[in-house]
Amino acid sequence: MADARIVVLGAGPAGAATALGLRRLGYAVTVVSDWRRFAAIEGVSQRVLDGLRHAGLGAALAQATTSAARQVQWNGQQLRLNQECLLDRQRFDRALRDDLRRAGVEVIEGRVREVLREGGHRVRLDDGQVLRGDFLVEARGRQAPLAEGRLRGPETVSLLNLWQGAPGPAASAVESLADGWAWMARLADGRCYWQVTLDAGTASLPGKAQLAAYCAERRRASAQVLALFDEQALAPAQVYARSSTATLAYACAGDDWLRVGDAAMAVDPLSGNGIFQSLSSALQAPVVINTLLRRPEHAALAQRFHQTRIEQLFLRFARIGRDFYAQEQLRASAAFWAARRAWPDAQPVHAQAAWGAVTLERRPVLREDFVEEAEVVVTADQPLGVWHLHGVELAPVVRGVRAGLSLHELLRDRSAQQQAMVRRWLLEQGCV
Known part of the structure; x- marks a missing residue:
């Protein structure tokens, strides 16, 4: 089915990498994506930049130009750990779309209302537009419909705060808290971000109307916040709540569909960079899809290849996160830390050679x-x-x-x- 119509839902790193790979294999690809609803930044490492380069996402790679000094307050120690690059996610997302359009991928901006199986896949958008595809790639991240049967880690919620401060050198920091941990960053133009990650089941969170004041109070109690930001950090700011629970879909591939990125596996934000995880799970996808479409007699083999690699990636990232949590020994008995220092299992990240x-x-x-x-x-x-x-x-x-x-x-x-x-x-x- 070299002339198969392929629809990719989502234009994040995973969806974009999959679409570009399919385009190189000669497929006509349509990507549907809604715009990010709020401003955010993300810290990325060199391996993310290498992944973007390998995927051919040059415009997106060019957005990773802001290096920030990074400080870590963990287990009672204050450390300065090299640097990380700060990505403005809204600009980064625009650059991903630019990369796709330059490669000849059709990009449709809109929100998916429903996806039906009718002699293929029928995708209806909010504006009434209907798309049909022979193959569907689910790449809408954590917003994707839940898969049947999933492995879930400890229920976790992250509260992202945004405000405008005074311009200054770009910087970022992370600190452990009695009931969670916080990541924070300041861009050179004074845009400021602070995100606290807590246990969704045990955190005593106020109602939505009081969240901004609650977060401001927590920032006022942080020495890291006082060192990194100006007095504007002490006032209530915009707050966005989102789930950051680690999840793994038990079924990530079928004869005419595939899950990639956070739609297949989403890891705890402490375990590693989300963009790197998304790229890692998507770079194999074009070859898997090509096999499903052109060599259907090898469908079971291709599906097993994709599923097992998604599962192994998930477990590796989950174990990395577990080991980071375990390094915070001063708070080991607290409920938040105790639940995460032993999940998902006791297997080492790197097993001893034999x-x-x-x-x-x-x-x-x-x-x-x-x-x-x-x-x-x-x-x-x-x-x-x-x-x-x-x-x-x-x-x-x-x-x-x-x-x-x-x-x-x-x-x-x-x-x-x-x-x-x-x-x-x-x-x-x-x-x-």
Whole structure:
């Protein structure tokens, strides 16, 4: 179905990366997206910039130009941790749309009212416009309709506060609190942001009319706020409440639909950058969709590939967040911290290598533009398997080493750099 009509709901990082990848594969793609309803900024790391570059989102990448000194108050310690780039999300979202239009993707700005299955997918917008697609990509983030059956972490809510302060050097900070934690940032033009993240079930929050005063009172009690902002930070500001509960959809792929980004898995904001997570879950999507449409006989393989990688990404980010929470030992017994320092499980982020546990198995892999099956090396730290390392297929190497062959014999036709990479990888797996 090379002429399939593909509709992507959502033009955030995940939706945009998926749409661009599909366009490169020759598909006609229509993206539907509503505008962000409130101003926000987001701190991003170098790996986010690398992900945007890899996805071809050049205009969006250009928005990550504001570096900010970052301070951390955690477990009773005051730390200065390098810098992070601050993104104005409204400008960033506009740049994503510009990237899509330049690539020949049709972008429709509007709110989706309903999606029906009628010989494909029928999408009706608020203005009455109706779109039809053979394939649907759900990329509306946390606003996407809930999937049937989901894994949920501790129920969490974030209160974002915005106000205008005096211009000054861009800066950001994060601090732990008795019942949660707060992230804050100031742009050079004086726009200020403070977000507190709390347990949705146990936080004693006032009614909507009193939220601004409640948040202002909490800011007045923070030494970090007093150090970062001017006196305007002590007054009530605009407040937006939003869920930040970690969630994983149990079904992220079907024969003619796919979930990507936060619509598939949304992690706790402490676990890592949301944009990086969205990109990570979406970069594989175009090849998965291409397989579903052009090689339907491999549909089950493609769906398994997408689902297992979404699940592994989710667990990795969730465990990173768990370990950050566990570092706050001074508050370990408080309800907020106790619930999060042990979720989702006790498995380490990086499992200890064991050469005896390394196995060879057939698993789905990405081969050029399709999902196919190949023999991969499964390790403690890579449960989905590793197929290639810098262009070297690893399964024959592992089999040869176990048969007593030397690396020189196995890699004689490879470059010195490739040989060094494989040798280092074998040592990391405990092969001595």
